[in-house]
Amino acid sequence: MSYRENFLFFNEGTDAANASGDGAMYKSSDFLGADLTADNVITLSFKSRNGALTDDTVAVTLSSEGVVRDYMKALASALTRTNGGMLVCHSDFVGNNGSLPDHIYPHVSGIEITTAA
Secondary structure: OOOOEEEEEEEOOOOOOOOOOOEEEEEEEEEEEEEEOOOOOEEEOOOOOOOOOOOEEEEEEEOOOOOHHHHHHHHHHHOOOOEEEEEEEEEEOOOOOOOOOOOOOOEEEEEEEEEEO
């Protein structure tokens, strides 16, 4: 079976990812791990997109309805899909059709992307 890469997309705001740092896309093979860093905050680590020795991170804050275990299950499913393609992990951007995109997990209240310098 051939391997097709999955890509995970994150967008920080309600506008399109049109400013530096607003959005990020990572290959599933660049995923390094996840840590619970605060109440309902999961910090995802990826290999740096710019080749730095430090990791890029995406801090995902779950809403009050969110369950850490359920988010991690959804993330694991997204990372291991066999058909490849792009998945929206989180975006508050409302598109031209007036609706939010489908997410891998619905109970996310915000994210913060930190790209290694």
